[in-house]
Amino acid sequence: MKPELHPDLKPLEFLLGEWEGAGVGGYPTIDSFRFGQEISFTHNGKPFLIYSSRTWLLDEDGNLGQPLAVETGYWRPQPNNEVEVTLAHPTGVVEIYIGTVAFNRVELRTDVVARTSSAKEVAAGHRLYGLIGEDLGWAYDMAAMGQSLQSHVSAQLKRVR
Numbered sequence: 679m680k681p682e683l684h685p686d687l688k689p690l691e692f693l694l695g696e697w698e699g700a701g702v703g704g705y706p707t708i709d710s711f712r713f714g715q716e717i718s719f720t721h722n723g724k725p726f727l728i729y730s731s732r733t734w735l736l737d738e739d740g741n742l743g744q745p746l747a748v749e750t751g752y753w754r755p756q757p758n759n760e761v762e763v764t765l766a767h768p769t770g771v772v773e774i775y776i777g778t779v780a781f782n783r784v785e786l787r788t789d790v791v792a793r794t795s796s797a798k799e800v801a802a803g804h805r806l807y808g809l810i811g812e813d814l815g816w817a818y819d820m821a822a823m824g825q826s827l828q829s830h831v832s833a834q835l836k837r838v839r
């Protein structure tokens with residue numbers, strides 16, 4: 679049975695579904711790259727979105743290659759168009775974001791980044807998600823490896839479900 683959307687999720691409803699597309703990435707400490715991405719936002723009737731993202735290296739011919747970053751978490755709308763997001767990474771990093779939702783656009787800043795002792799040094803993150811026409815665009819800036827907050831990845835995705 680399809681659960682009814684919790685009313686608190688209304689401002690985030692535009693994210694619901696499955697998205698596929700491609701993006702670009704880089705950082706001062708690494709070579710730049712292209713990647714393919716699948717994002718899924720679902721709900722179970724409770725007042726949060728269930729989120730997951732998978733990515734793969736994209737070669738010059740547009741073929742998907744080795745898996746790159748994956749992440750999973752929950753998006754928790756709060757009063758006054760605020761949102762809390764928890765994200766877990768297989769790299770030993772956990773991020774807690776706080777942000778705002780307005781007009782099919784979400785802006786997030788990390789409140790806390792926690793790392794295991796073997797994780798790379800990630801200090802802070804900033805994310806933007808928004809509709810570009812019918813597409814979902816998103817961009818992630820990070821402060822990591824001793825560098826100031828700057829772009830790491832961005833992508834544009836089409837809704838496939």
Ligand code: HEM
Nearest residue numbers: 703707708711713733746747767771798799800822823831
């Ligand atoms: C679409 C999402 C992402 C993709 C496709 C992606 C891809 C990559 C690639 C290809 C590299 C270089 C090779 C490697 O070290 O594995 C890299 C490095 C890195 N990424 Fe990401 N990444 C993504 C998201 C993130 C996020 C969310 C974080 C932090 C929470 C992050 C933190 C890092 C760090 C710390 C490095 C190492 C840089 C260095 O060694 O100097 N990445 N990423």
